[in-house]
Amino acid sequence: MEEKKSCCNCNYGNEADPKYVELDQVIAKFKGMEGALIMILHRAQGIFGYLPEEVQRHVAKELNIPLTDVYGVTTFYSYFSLTPRGKYRIAVCMGTACYVRGAGDIVSAFEKELGIKVGQTTEDKMYTLEVSRCIGACGIAPVMTVNEDVYGSISADRVPGILAKYNAK
C-alpha cells in the first residue's frame, strides 16, 4: 500500500476520539502479556460494538504484530464481529445439545420474525441474528442469549414474546 492509505471516515489516528483513547489504555494494560491480543480484541469490541478494519489495523500496529495475526483471530472466533451489529444481538446456541433439541427451528423462527438471515442485522439496526458455539449451558438446552440476557429451555413459539420484550424497550 502506498504510504498512508486513505481509509473510511472513521476516526482512526484521531487521538481525540475517546474510543481510541480507551482502546489505547486497554492496549497499554495488556501489551506484553500472554494472550494479550484476544483480551484486547474482546475489550475493543466492547468499545466499538464490533471490530472495524481500522481498529484491527490499530491493534496490530500498537502490538507490533502482523495484521494477518489479528485478522486470523478475529475471523476464527464467532464471538468477534467484523460488521456493525444491531442494538440487540441474538445468539442462538448451535452446540450439539442445543442442536438436537431443536435450536434449528428457533433460528428459523427468528429469521421469519425478523426477516433477516443468520449473520444479518435488521434495517432499523435493532437486531443482529447470530448462531453461537456451545456456551456451556447444555442443561437448559436449547439456549439463547440476547446481549447479556440468557434464555433457557426455549421453543420456537416463544420467539415472538422474547422479541416483544425488546421492542417495548
Add this chain to the structure above:
Amino acid sequence: MERIKLTIDGTPVEVDPGSTVLDAAKKAGVHVPTLCYHPELRVEGSCRLCVVEVEGMRSLAASCVYPASNGMVVRTNSQTVRRTRKSIVELLLANHPQDCLVCTRHGHCEMQDLSHQLGVRKVRFKGELREMEKDESSVAIVRDPNKCILCGRCLRICEQTQKVSAIGLAYRGSKSVVTTPFNQGLNDGPCVSCGQCIKVCPVAALHERDATEVTWKALNESKIHTVVQVAPAVRTALGEEFGMRPGSLVTEKMVTALRKLGFDRVFDTQFGADLTIIEEGHELLHRLETKENLPLITSCSPGWVKYAEHFFPEMLDNVSTCKSPQQMFGALVKTYYSEKVGIAPENIFHVAIMPCTAKKYEASREEMGRNGLRDVDAVLTTRELAAMIKEAGIDFENLPDSEFDLPLGMSSGAGTIFGVTGGVTEAALRTVYEIKTGKELEEIDFHNVRGFAGVREASIPMNGLTLKVAIANSLGQAEKLLKRVKSGEAEYHFIEIMGCLGGCIGGGGQPFSKDPDIKQKRASALYRQDHLKRVRKAHENPAIKELYRSFLGEPNGQKAHDLLHTHYHARSRY
C-alpha cells in the same frame, strides 16, 4: 548423547535424539509421502498424509511430528496406512478443482504426483467446490484460493523465512482460507512479491502473473524490435525444465533458444551487473570518504528493496541509490542502445528473463521508465521462458551453442556471480579493492563470503582501512542483521541483502525442484562459469569501459545518476 534405535519396515535404524519418525524413515531409505511438511519450514503436522503405524499405538501417528524413540517398531506401508493415505488424498481432491489438463502446475503438481503415487483412481467423496475470487491485484503473483489445499506452506515461508506475513490463515473449519487481511489483495499489503510462496505451494493456488502472452505478441509484431536480457541465475536452472541434470550450465543453448523464439537481440543482464558494480563501487568509495550513510546496503534485490520500504523505512538512506542490474540495463536499452542502432524507444520491446517474481513488480515501479515508456516492458520467470521454449517445439537439449550479441552481451565473471548469495559482495570487492589500493588482487576468489549461512561476515584490509562486510540471504536473516546494526551491536561498511534463500538461484521464478541440494548445484554452476570467463572483474569489461567513454561519462556522474540511480519510498506495514 545416546542414539535412538528403532525399526522401520523391518530395517533397524539409528537416529539422533530429537529426530522424528520421518527422519528415521528417510535414514532407513523408506519414502513416506508428505504434503504440508517442507524441509525448510517449521513442522505443522496438519495434513496427516505422512501417517504411519507404530506398534502398540491405538491410532496412526503423523511421522513428520512424531518423535522417534528407543525400541519403536514402525510400519509405513501396512494396509491401514495405505488406505488412510488414499482417503486423505481423496478428501483433498473432493473439493479441489479437477481442471488439471489446463492448470498452470500441470506436470509440476504435488497433488497430481501424490494421487498417482498412491494409486488413487477414483474419488469416492463429493465435496463442495468453492467459488472465490482470484486475487489478481499484484503485478507479480496471482492467488487462486479455489486451488488451495490449506497445507499452509506459503504462509509459513512468508512468516518464518521472510518475516513478511502478507498472507495468513483466516476463518475456521470448512470455511478456512489462506488470504490477505480483509481479503484486500496482495498489492495492498506488505507483500514484497518474492514468490517464495509460489516456490513452496504444492498446487496452483499461487503462481506468477503471466507475461508470455504479451511477449509472444511483441515477437510476432514485425515492426517491433525485440531485445532480451537474461539474468545469471536463469542459465543454471533452465536445463532442469528439460530434464537435464541440476546444476547444468546452459548459457549457450539458452541464447540459441532465445534467437529461435524470435528475439532480435539477445543480451546479458550480467552486463548490467558489471555496470552496477562500477556505480555501487564508486558510491561505496564516496560514502567511505564522507562517512555518510554507512553501511551501504545493496539494492539489486527488488524484494529486499520493498521489504526495506515497509519494514525498515528509517534505513532507506543506507540503501544504495543504484538501480538493479535489470533496471540499469532497461534504461540503457531505451537510451544508449536505441540511439546506437537508430531505433526509437517506442519501437523497442524489452524483455527481461529473471529467476524472480519481484522483478515483475520492480519493472512496473513508477520510477522505472521515461517519457511514458517502461524501461523493461515484460519480465518472464525462468519457468515462463521454459514454457515458451516448449510451446515453440524447440528441442532444447540438442540445440547448438551460440553467443550473446555485442556489446550489451559482454560480461565479466563478477557479473555472473551476482546470481548467488555473496556474489554481489565478491564482485564489488574485486573492483573496490583495486580502485582503492591501485594494486591488482593476487587472489580474486573471496571464499569467506561464499556459502549459504544465513548471515556471513568478512573483514578485508585495504590501504589502511579494514572494510567490514556482511551478507544476509532471505528477508528473515536481513531483519536479524539489521536489528543488530540498528542497535549498534554490529558495524559494517557494506551489507549485501538478497530477498531469497541462496540469492537469485533460489528465486521465486525458478523451476520447481525436489532436489535438497539444488541451491548448491545451481551455485556451483555459476562459480564454474565465473572461472571460465576471460574477464572476471567488472571494471575490466571492455564494453563497460566503452559505455562510460562514449556515453555515460564518469561513474556516479550526472548522466549515470539520471539513468542508473533511483530513490525509495517509506511504506506502511499495515
